[in-house]
Amino acid sequence: MKKFAALLLAMLLVLTMTVGSAMAEVTVGIVNNPPSESGYREANVKDFEAVFSAENGYTAKTYYSLKNDEQLAAAQQFITDGVDYLLISAAETTGWDAVLTSAQENGIPVFLFDRMIACDESLYEAAVVSDMANQGKLAVEWLIAQNLEAYNIIHIQGAMGSDAQIGRTGALDAQVAANDNWKLVVQQTATWDEAEAKKITESVINSKEAFNIIYAENDGMAKGAVAALDEAGISHGVNGDVIVMGFDCNRWALRELLAGNWNYDGQCSPFQAQVISDLIQKLEAGEALNLESKKIISEEKGFDAKTLTQEDIDTYGLGE
């Protein structure tokens, strides 16, 4: 009796699901990091929720997690559920081959956004991403343009192995290796944790080693480092002794720039949903994508405290 009831229930479920998907035009499965991760992610999630809405003819199934294995399981579930498209922002760059192959075998086109995955290009239709390496390059180029005699850098890294960390670290590492007057006083990961960034900076201050640049791989960690500078009475910002650099362009961080407390903030655009939606509409219309490169890079900038305007903050700032 119980078994029969269970079977009936399962059949009902399948039925409602088929009916459900028949009603909406396109079902997308979105695997992302949770909005609570950062101001960037919050804006990113909001962007996707706005674009892939019922008004625009989409049914969106979403799964948010910071953990790669949970994301993998969710993506596999979406494939099993038979979504039309799979959109992924991966927690880690590796480990995705099996799931992406499975999607391909089931005829589900995959779009990557925000973060690249280390896998064969043939496994996805397109990747709409920020070029983290480019962000790092922009930042380092800006730093070179400051024409300092010596570059003694406290480098606070994000979670090791994340796309953002690898990209933002790469350009700096290369520059330090190639130039004798560039030196990393310390290179430590604070795993995106503000308090940890403060402790790392504090430890350098206590060791009395000279430094003149804070290169933090996101705004929060830059703020943590600045808190340590403030407590030790070290001046920073436009007219200060220490150059402060952050990433992500949170609105509150840009305000610090405008006030002259920080020097540089690298943008990381969270707005990828519209680009993907356009590509999906093309596929739905039966057209081929014919992309020059599968990697579509969002246009991003770096802001200098000296040239930043309130208008920039309103346009590019994330959060409130």
Place this chain on the structure above:
Amino acid sequence: MQNDVVLSMRGIGKSFPGVRALHNVDFTLRKGEVHALMGENGAGKSTLIKVLTGVYTKDAGTIHMDGVEGEVIIRSPQDAQQAGISTVYQEITLCPNITVAENMFIGRGKGALVKWKDMEKRAGEILQSLGIPARPKQQLGSCSLAVQQMVAIARAVDMDCKVLILDEPTSSLDDKEVAMLFSLMRDLKSRGVGIIFVTHFLEQVYAVSDRITVLRNGELVGEYEVKDLPQVELVSKMMGKELEGLSDLVRDDTPVADTSTPVYEAAGLSSAKGVNPFDFAIRKGEVNGFTGLLGSGRSESVRAIFGADRVTGGKVMIDGKSVKVGKPIDAMKQGIGYLPEDRKDDGIIADLSVRDNIILALQVEKGFFHPFSQAEAEAFADEYIKALEIKTASSDTPIKSLSGGNQQKVILARWLLTHPKYLILDEPTRGIDVGTKTEIQRLVRKLAEEGMSVTFISSEIEEMLRTCSRLIVMRDRHIVGELRGTELTQDNVMRTIAGGGD
């Protein structure tokens, strides 16, 4: 006659470091009989059972069984089971979350594959033939405790057991369930199974048994046919006291001289631990005792008075005023103190100092927000360490490093410090040296002279006779008599425990 013998144990001996648990014990079980194994705490009943079931290996003696050439070697419970000896314990050892049929066959399958259909059919047949009200597919946990026990018995029977040991099977059953179990036992008897019945309910022994073997202090007292052994003699044999005179029990119906309002009075008191509702009263300066065999309900009764177990009914009056005593703190607020039977688990706070252990109850009475200062606590502790001559290095010493007798004195000090109107002492002298024992007895009399009411419980009847002016006698969780004044003789006490008659 000899052909009927299914199990014969001869000269069994078993020692543990420092204790001789069994010495030269014989036990004979015949086909188709219910044989009660009786004895007070420490008599050796459970050691004998454990030797028989392979939990312990015996030091001496032989075991023979019907149909087996030579000695039967039992080194493990598996050996016992293969020899046809099955045990059903007080606590159910089956799995409540699988079906009755599965429980009956679990762990017995020869191959990996079990034929469910066959299993259920066979289980159904056995249950039906034994008249057990359970269905094979039913979850065991959904059956009553009695039925679960019967299923355990059915499992044993199906395993071709020749000897079935029932260890305290009735302790958690009600009267109706006991009757059901007994009819099952009689049924098995008629099939030729030999049953060893361990219990401390005297009336049940007489209701269902054919023979009784009595042990005392690890030695055999004797084997008797039930019809030859009146209850009163059974009690005397268990306690090791010879009956002095055979004068009939006289109940004292004359009104009590003391007509003052009782310090404590209860009517219809009962608790979750299964005490039958009882009435009880104690007056100022009186020392009374609850007596009875182990499991008679004497400890449960005083626990109900103190609210140590959940009180399920009854009225309580203190100094003639109606009060509610539902939990220990209520009793304490009314001036009642309770020294528990189980010193280790209910009494001492092992890691805390002697001082903290002494002040604990008074501190709780005084309240959470009014702690004693270090100096006050020190003064209290020193006072009672001196008064009771507690042997401890200092008041800071953890109580666990004291000897049993001194630990008991600390707990006694704890309650004396609260200056109770009514103090309950459950086995205050168990496991402590003779010197301390007399000290405590003397102290109890002194406290009573000073006007405190005391209830005193002990397994040793002489001690109770020396200390108490009134004894309440319990059997099978009922109060069956009350003795006072000249009635207070060992003879009378044992007769009352045994049920007067016979």
Place this chain on the structure above:
Amino acid sequence: MAKQTKINWSKHSQLIVPLLSIALIVLFNAFRDPSFFSIEITTNNAGSTVLTGNLISILNGASELAILAMGMTLVTAACGGQDISVGALAAIAGSVFVKVLRAGEITPVTIALGFVACCVVAMAFGAFNGTLVSAFKIQPMIATLVLFTCGRSVAYWINGGATPTVESPLINAIGSFIPGVPVPTPILIVIVTAIVLALVFRFTSLGLYTQAVGINQRAARLNGINTTMIKLLSFMILGVCCAIAGVIAVSRLSLINHETLLLDIEMDAILAVAIGGNALSGGKFKIAGSVLGAYAIQALTITLYAMKVPSTDVKAYKAIVIILIVVIGSPVVKAKLSQLWKKIKEGKQGKEAVRA
């Protein structure tokens, strides 16, 4: 006189292990870099004269941990188990604090209001954990797993935004320095919390009751103690500790990040209790031990940072040191050590006897 000191030592013998571990770390640093513990007087960016240096960093950085360790000790003692949701609960409390502050202008009054609000919320969640443990008899680790799992999501819902900021000199005064006071405020908050807790122990029987319940619950009940209440109370006190820790952590950076605020601190807090010589199975306890344990952990972390050990490796090094400390503090090793000590002493006496 000599006798007096002897008694005192045996009373505080529990503190030997954490003190020893701190001493070891200090000694190690003294050899590695003599200037490690130098304290300097500087002027911070707010214009006040303040103290800086690794010692200050250790004392300051361990503040949240020390406060959480105090509450964790109580819960451990009463329930014989640990609360693993303290980090999540601190994030919730911090979010409530931020929520109240962002409702209007930041004034001493709104800060006080925010603190009261987050204390109340944290106590309510503590009571939730406590009820699961005391009334429903669920193991503390399992009971608090609920809040551990969902706590940070709850924290996110409270404010919505990912990293809301609260900028004000008043917040800086809580998180770093009060103008004119050279000692970081979190250190002062730890001292105040410790004093308040000491007063609670002085003016209530909390210590005696908690130990009685933790050592022998049945006996405690038979002595009239409401064991359920005591367990509940320990969780609620830990709740307040979480609120204080949350407020400090938020104020340090004037911002809250629910995902990272006091992340993984529950394990450090439990560890502090263990290093402090308290039995994780409950019973007798010494809060001072746990606080010292917290400072030992922080000293270790700061030392590793100063040695520029990559922070990805810090956890591994920490684990090694912790294994050492815990093994040294284990009853087995303690017994062996005291045996050895006895032998040495006897040997000495023997020699003296021979000499005499």
